[in-house]
Each structure stands twice: as structure tokens, then as C-alpha cells.
Amino acid sequence: MDPFNQEELKMYFTENRLKSFEGWPFDEDCVCTPESMAKAGFIHTPSENSPDTAMCFFCLKELEGWEPEDDPEKEHKSHSPSCNFIALKKKVEELTVEEIFKLQKDRHKFLIKKSCNEAIVKFEETAKQTRTDIIKTAEGEE
Numbered sequence: 001m002d003p004f005n006q007e008e009l010k011m012y013f014t015e016n017r018l019k020s021f022e023g024w025p026f027d028e029d030c031v032c033t034p035e036s037m038a039k040a041g042f043i044h045t046p047s048e049n050s051p052d053t054a055m056c057f058f059c060l061k062e063l064e065g066w067e068p069e070d071d072p073e074k075e076h077k078s079h080s081p082s083c084n085f086i087a088l089k090k091k092v093e094e095l096t097v098e099e100i101f102k103l104q105k106d107r108h109k110f111l112i113k114k115s116c117n118e119a120i121v122k123f124e125e126t127a128k129q130t131r132t133d134i135i136k137t138a139e140g141e142e
């Protein structure tokens with residue numbers, strides 16, 4: 001992995017995250033506008049059943065069920081207190097190469113954690129199904 005790859009760094013910038021918020025259900029007279037959502041690190045990741053799902057590009061925390069008066073930054077901090085991005089005190093443009101490198105390392109930890117959790121869930125589902133199948137077969141042989 002090249003930590004300074006353009007694609008890798010794209011989502012660090014608010015304007016690139018903002019582009020994902022097309023069709024976001026909250027716009028005028030709301031606290032959680034596309035602008036404030038993007039500023040707080042979120043990208044819009046809607047699905048058929050949840051049109052208001054947003055995910056932090058950094059810690060990958062997904063939040064849905066937004067209310068117009070929700071403050072994206074506060075929600076992000078309270079639901080994902082270990083996110084290094086939302087805790088940043090500087091603007092991305094002001095970070096040093098060293099700081100970006102460190103952030104990218106932290107971000108990859110979140111990515112690895114998420115894919116491991118997904119693999120565990122999948123494994124457990126398969127194990128459960130296999131157990132059911134074995135019991136069925138055993139019962140059928142009695």
C-alpha cells in the first residue's frame with residue numbers, strides 16, 4: 001500500500017466526500033446538511049432500505065436514522081470515540097507528511113478490523129448452517 005496514493009487520500013478532502021451526498025434526505029433547515037455531514041468525515045452510503053446511511057471514510061462507522069437537528073460532528077464523536085480523523089485539531093491541508101503517514105496507518109487498522117469482523121460473522125453463519133445440516137442428516141438416519 002502506498003500511503004500517498006491519490007485514490008487513498010481522496011476522501012480526506014471534504015469536497016470529495018460532499019460529492020457522495022446526492023439525494024441526501026436532509027437539506028435546508030437542518031443541522032445535518034450534506035456540507036456538515038461531509039465536514040464531519042462522512043460519506044453517503046445509502047441502500048434500498050436505509051437511504052440515510054452515512055459512513056465515516058476513516059473509522060468506517062456507519063450511522064443511520066438521522067434527525068434534522070442531529071449534529072454530525074457530535075454524533076461521530078459519541079458513536080466512534082476512537083476515530084482519529086474526527087479528533088484532528090488541524091485541517092487536512094495543514095498536516096505534515098509524517099502526520100498523514102501516521103493517520104493512514106491508523107486508518108488501515110480500522111479497515112483490517114472491519115474486514116476481520118465481517119469474516120468472523122460469515123464464518124459463524126456458515127458454522128450454524130453446517131450444524132443444522134448435520135443434525136438434520138443425523139435425525140434422518142435414525
Ligand SMILES: [Zn+2]
Nearest residue numbers: 056058059083
Ligand atoms: Zn470516524
